[in-house]
Amino acid sequence: MNVEFVNPFLSSLVNVLSTMAQTELKPGKARVKTDEVARGDVSGLIGMVGPQVKGSFSISFDEQIALEVMNRMLGEKPDKINEEVTDMVGEITNMVCGGAKNLLGEKGYDFDMATPIVVSGKGHTIKHKSEGKKISMPFESDIGVINIEVCFDK
Template sequence: MRAEFVNPFLVSLLNVLKTMATMELTPQKPRVKKDEIARGDVSGLIGMVGPKIAGSMSISFEEGLALEIMEKMLGERPKAINEEISDMVGEITNMVAGGAKRILSESGYDFDMATPIVVSGRGHTISHKCKGAIIIMPFETQWGNAHIEISFE
């Protein structure tokens, strides 16, 4: 997978969390993911299909980070992952994919996005349906980690 497909998602995630939650994430080293186990406690997954590309992206948040984002965005902090946290993760997933879509369209790569699916629970799985490699990029914060996964055919 080429960096020109991955970087717009990374830039968009950093921008969304900085803008919406005044939060800075520290990028770590990307790698190829070999399994389907999520690296967080709540994940948003979105599919993307266009004339030249097809793929999917997911964002997983550890519980502490998801709760902190909720507090920074909405001023309320639930005790655990709940329906509001799931809705927030779905919206963040949608915003990140939308931001990447804008960047990629400038290079001639257009795609339509599906509605995000949100899954939660320790050890849940994320299944990217396309045939491409899955690149996972960890991000660290003082409240926990986030991981973005990107897979394109």
């Protein structure tokens, strides 16, 4: 997979979490992911399609991290993952993908974004519909680890 497609998602994630949740992220080591099991308790997944490229992006949070991000963003901290938390994860997924879309647009790549899907529960799966390799990368913060996956057909 072309790193030119991945880096805008990394930059956008760091920007969104820093701006919206006052959370600084430190990128970990990227790897090719070969299974479909999510690395978290709640995940947002969004598909993208355009004339030059097709792919998807996901972000996964452990429960305690999702709850603390909600606390930092909205000033409320539920006891468990609920509808408000899944809505927040969907919105973060949308914001990160939108930021990446803008960065990729500056390089001449255009695509439309689908509505994010949010899945929660221990051991849930994420199915990327693109034929390309899935790149997974953890991001460490003071509240734990957030994992993203990027998959493009190029």
